[in-house]
Structures are given as C-alpha cells and as structure tokens.
Amino acid sequence: MIKGKSLIGLIFILVGIVFVSIPLYNEWQQSKGVSALEGALASLEVDPLNGSVQELETQWSKEELENVMTLDIPSIDLEQYVLDETTEENLAIALTQVSENQTPGEGNFSIAGHRGYRGDRHFRQLSNVSDGDEVRLISEGKTYIYEVNSISIVEPTQLDVLDDSEEAEITLITCTMSGEQRLIVKGKLVEVIEESQTV
Structure with missing residues (x-):
C-alpha cells in the first residue's frame, strides 16, 4: 500500500515538473530567438563608401531585417x-x-x-x-x-x-x-x- 502511494506521489511530482518546464522551455526558446534577432540587427553594417548593407548569414533576409x-x-x-x-x-x-x-x-x-x-x-x-x-x-x-x-x-x-x-x-x-x-x-x-x- 505504501509503495502504491509513493508511486502515485512520484507520478504527480513528475507531471508537475513537466508542467513547470514547458513554459520555462518556451521562454528559453523565445529568449534565444530574440538574441539571434538582436545579433542579426546589430550586424547590419552599412558600407560608408557606397551606403550598401552587407549580406548576412541569418534566418532572416536583409530585407526582413531592414x-x-x-x-x-x-x-x-x-x-x-x-x-x-x-x-x-x-x-x-x-x-x-x-x-x-x-x-x-x-x-x-x-x-x-x-x-x-x-x-x-x-x-x-x-x-x-x-x-x-x-x-x-x-x-x-x-x-x-x-x-x-x-x-x-x-x-x-x-x-x-x-x-x-x-x-x-x-x-x-x-x-x-x-x-x-x-x-x-x-x-x-x-x-x-x-x-x-x-x-
């Protein structure tokens, strides 16, 4: 009987951890995406000689970043x-x-x-x-x-x-x-x- 209650308690703890982890994981993913976007925006460098923007290797195109x-x-x-x-x-x-x-x-x-x-x-x-x-x-x-x-x-x-x-x-x-x-x-x-x- 005690083993059964312990198992049920353990299952509830694991389910709780999963429910808490989902928003934290989503927030981490979002933070990672924002950092990538900020990095891409910071990398937009204008060539002072001709005013053109360098092509970047990011998930966003130059036009999207602009x-x-x-x-x-x-x-x-x-x-x-x-x-x-x-x-x-x-x-x-x-x-x-x-x-x-x-x-x-x-x-x-x-x-x-x-x-x-x-x-x-x-x-x-x-x-x-x-x-x-x-x-x-x-x-x-x-x-x-x-x-x-x-x-x-x-x-x-x-x-x-x-x-x-x-x-x-x-x-x-x-x-x-x-x-x-x-x-x-x-x-x-x-x-x-x-x-x-x-x-």
Whole structure:
C-alpha cells in the first residue's frame, strides 16, 4: 500500500515538473530567438563608401531585417520588436505585423502578439494600458505616436477590428488570460516625428 502511494506521489511530482518546464522551455526558446534577432540587427553594417548593407548569414533576409520595427508603450514598460510577417516562428520571438499591405501612419496598422508566459515579454501587460496612453511605433527613421482611444474584448471570429480605416490608427491584438477571446487596443495617430527631429 505504501509503495502504491509513493508511486502515485512520484507520478504527480513528475507531471508537475513537466508542467513547470514547458513554459520555462518556451521562454528559453523565445529568449534565444530574440538574441539571434538582436545579433542579426546589430550586424547590419552599412558600407560608408557606397551606403550598401552587407549580406548576412541569418534566418532572416536583409530585407526582413531592414523592415524590423519597434513598438514602445511607456506606460507598461514595453519595448518589443515588430516583424513584418505573421508566422508561428515570428510570433514566438516578437510581435508581428498582421497584414503585409499595411503601412504605419496610413489607415489601420495592426500588430499581433502572444500574451507570453511570464514577465513583460510580448503583450503580457497589454491589458494594463489605459485610454490616453501613448503608443510609439518606430519604423524606417520615423516615430509614429498614437494615443489609445479604445480598449475592448472581442471573440476570435470578430475580424472587423483589422479592417482598414480612413483615419490613421494602430490596432494591438492579443489573447485574453483564458485564451478564449481577444484583447483589442486601438489608438489614433497624433504625431509623426522624423529621426532628424529626435536628435
């Protein structure tokens, strides 16, 4: 009888270790991917004589690296890379642009991200954003500043939040804590700052 209880206890311990290990492994994988992306971005060297960018041996093409954006939300201490294509691989390490044909500062620019397991990675803290908070998207030498004006929870099938709009806005999308619905944060464009203005 004691052996049976010990065996059951051991099984519960092993199952617990597996459940704890999965998010830690995923976080380690994500951290590894982010480090690789940062290394690739840091390796983008411009030849001062002709202004060309050297070809790199990474999982990302030169064009993909040149299109990497940064999303900054000061109120929740978020600063994350935004990759220009939504794939499972890209979502595992960064935020992603939902539609390829969208351009920052024009119509509805949508960004998706996982909630993340721990800490402040991905969109884990997005639910703490408030109306009026500032969202900054840095892309190709410009900083697009948006002001949050709408926060809502929608069903995964409610895709109209991605529709283009007449006004320039940003849409941030992630899962709710349960994973059954989507948290949508929208902001209107209030200012565009050229890189030369920020120096």
